[in-house]
Amino acid sequence: MTIDKTPYNLIDGNVTSPRGFLAAGIHAGIKKVKKDLALVASDPVAQVAATFTTNALAAAPVRVCRNQLPGGRARAIVVNSGNANACTGEQGLADAEEMLRVTASALDADASEVFVCSTGLIGAALPMDVIRAGIATAAAALHAEGGGDAAQAIMTTDNGPKHIAATLEIDGKTVTVGGMAKGAGMIEPNMATMLAFLTTDAAVEVGALQGCLSGVVEQTFNRITVDGSKSTNDSVFLMANGVAGNAPLSPAHDAWDDFVGTVFAVARDLAWKIVKDGEGATKFVTVNISGAADDAEAQKVARCVGNSILVKTSWCGGDPNWGRLVAAVGYSGAAVTEDRLSVRYDDEVVIENGKSDFSQLKAWEAVLAQDEFCVNIDLGIGTGSYTLYTCDCTEEYVRFNTAYSS
Amino acid sequence: MTIDKTPYNLIDGNVTSPRGFLAAGIHAGIKKVKKDLALVASDPVAQVAATFTTNALAAAPVRVCRNQLPGGRARAIVVNSGNANACTGEQGLADAEEMLRVTASALDADASEVFVCSTGLIGAALPMDVIRAGIATAAAALHAEGGGDAAQAIMTTDNGPKHIAATLEIDGKTVTVGGMAKGAGMIEPNMATMLAFLTTDAAVEVGALQGCLSGVVEQTFNRITVDGSKSTNDSVFLMANGVAGNAPLSPAHDAWDDFVGTVFAVARDLAWKIVKDGEGATKFVTVNISGAADDAEAQKVARCVGNSILVKTSWCGGDPNWGRLVAAVGYSGAAVTEDRLSVRYDDEVVIENGKSDFSQLKAWEAVLAQDEFCVNIDLGIGTGSYTLYTCDCTEEYVRFNTAYSS
Secondary structure, three states, X not given: OOHHHOOOEEEOOOOOOOOOEEEEEEOXXXXXXXXXEEEEEEEEEEEEEEEEOOXXXXXXXXXXXXXXXXXXXXXXXXXXXXXXXXXXXXXXXXXXXXXXXXXXXXXXXXXXXXXXXXXXXXXXXXXXXXXXXXXXXXXXXXXXXXXXXXXXXXXXXXXXXXXXXXXXXXXXXXXXXXEEEEOOOOEOOOOOXXXXXXXXXXXXXXXXXXXXXXXXXXXXXXXXXXXXXXXXXXXXXXXXXXXXXXXXXXXXXXXXXXXXXXXXXXXXXXXXHHHHOOOOOOOEEEEEEEEEOOHHHHHHHHHHHHHOHHHHHHHXXXXXXXXXXXXXXXXXXXXXOHHHOEEEEOOEEXXXXXXXXXXXXXXXXXXXXXXXXXXXXXXXXXXXXXXXXXXXXXXXXXXXXXXXXX | XXXXXXXXXXXXXXXXXXXXXXXXXXXXXXXXXXXXXXEEEEEEEEEEEEEEOOOOOOOHHHHHHHHHHHHOEEEEEEEEEEEOOOOOHHHHHHHHHHHHHHHHHHHOOOHHHEEEEEEEEOOOOXXXXXXXXXXXXXXXXXXXXXXXXXXXXXXXXXXOOEEEEEEEEEOOEEEEEEEEEEOOOOEOOOOOOOEEEEEEOOOEOOOOHHHXXXXXXXXXXHHEOOOOOEOOOOEEEEEEOOOOOOOOEOOOOOOHHHHHHHHHHHHHHHHHHHHHOOOOOOOEEEEEEEEXXXXXXXXXHHHHHHHOHHHHHHHXXXXXXXXXXXXXXXXXXOOOOHHHOEEEEOOEEEEEOOEEOHHHHHHHHHHXXXXXXXXXXXXXXXXXXXXXXXXXXXXXXXXXHHHOOO
């Protein structure tokens, strides 16, 4: 990803920032008071790419969307919060399919061009009366500045809506990429309940969009963790409707890398927002692994460190002692030897080839006192590397999840 | 393991309950006030078996003990708490070896018959002056009722000492098995810093003891978790000195299974004590997996459920909703399908073949309100099974580990 050289501009936008997209977010009645149903629509019909959870017990909407995806075309995505429609058996599948039909009917579209996402409580049946009426209300409320409302309506335990947009010039035309996402617990996508929706008015050649999205997701949403839990409902969508009027993009187009870089920038911003708003989180930590035997080994180490509750609680306390960190490196299963191991907090040397100078404790403490810092671990063995974005684990996380019913 | 049929008697004992064992636990000065150095000795010299951490960054004492083990003979084990002597490089190895020599000298023994364990802060050098003097003090304090003091001296964050013993008749002789252990964080042995020391006055044939211990550890200490962190220092030792005067035991002896069952009973009691005293723990949960494709798949599911912070915080709150549980089953990597999945809390049906009846919520709540309960998960696919012993995750755990320097 050539993001550092990509001439994009991040703007305070959302899924309706690209032209040709409409959205709405309303209170249907799944939740008591808050908005709980979002609708994102494209006119004209958009190309669509998506990635879904790898959880073996994928929710009904995920299974329904997987069936829709080969069609490659999307008029709309309907999303409810408050109920995940997961582990709901045949009834859940029937309900998800009905959501497609009801949405298609409200938009005078074909059900094969509608997608559906749900997030919230696992195991309970959807209140379909409420949802049918809510879809009608949302369809009537669709408008070109509805992206903010939609970002509100997909929230569960999020402290606030997460959205962003970016613009880029292609063929003399302004192309815009918009996006929204929700976290904030059960987050270790690959895919978590993380939902993210990206929109663009770029014209993209048929077949090129999924490669763009899969590559971007691998480098962004798949590299974050809050609590190491892969949800049943994780989904990321990218819709491209071509309204910008550029020559259709593909890897053969000069601007392809810039376009992918711009999608990357929007996706990374949303992914980071999810970690920073992780339940109870007070610190945003980038775990950089290098010198592993290969990238897969580096990923093992990054996930062991980034998901260790002992490491994450030590970050919460700003404790610079590295014992828990090194223990996690050691039990990761990756090839590692003490005498080649080096660790830095930001640029401060903590361990160099297995040796540590505790007189530097104050410098380490200063790094860990920050709201954001990097933990750089070099195994000194090979050239494998991986980066994971994670957060600390606080009493607030436990208090919240002790009280919150999943 | 035929433990249910083993005619052992559990007694309120410790490592000096078997005849021929002496122990001491003293304050050497590694910690400010509390006891921090234990010595367990056998006269006559005992056979010894041991298992150690699988953490790739094993501590210096572990590496030294691995070298000692092929000798198969032990006069004594010296243990310090307050400092793990882990990630301490060449100096750490030299210090661990010096502890062998100093102990051997104090006991007029050979250094090849001494073992060493450390637990506590990772990364700092041992205060060897304090340790040398402490070993001399402990050697002078050795006595036949010192097991209680030794169990005190190996503690780190434990709320109290953990010890037990059991007796069994073999060949008309009373054989006793004693043990002590410490937890309480960085616990997912395979081997964690978990340390456990088992002693017996049984006579056991050369070569048979390690098989006994390895089998027992696999079914006990390797099946507990507090926080999913495998320590750099985990070690379990079994010393057998033959003072009971039975015919030497081996798998060919009629009483072999009973002997192994008795060791199992002592080890399981200590393992359960570690989970029940897990940092901040308020609930002891047995996760039973059945119906998996094979035992390895069952273990994957058990560890995903038993280490999920979302599941563990829900137990803390007594929340009977099973969404987090099922999500963890789904991301375990094991083969699982929704329509074959069944879950019970103790004997209460929660999910049967993918279907759940939420009208039973009160009955589920009653089970989860208990201090101890079982979560029984049947994947309905094959005959693989696994049991893991775990605890809840509380605000107290986070508060403690935010403040405690590792």
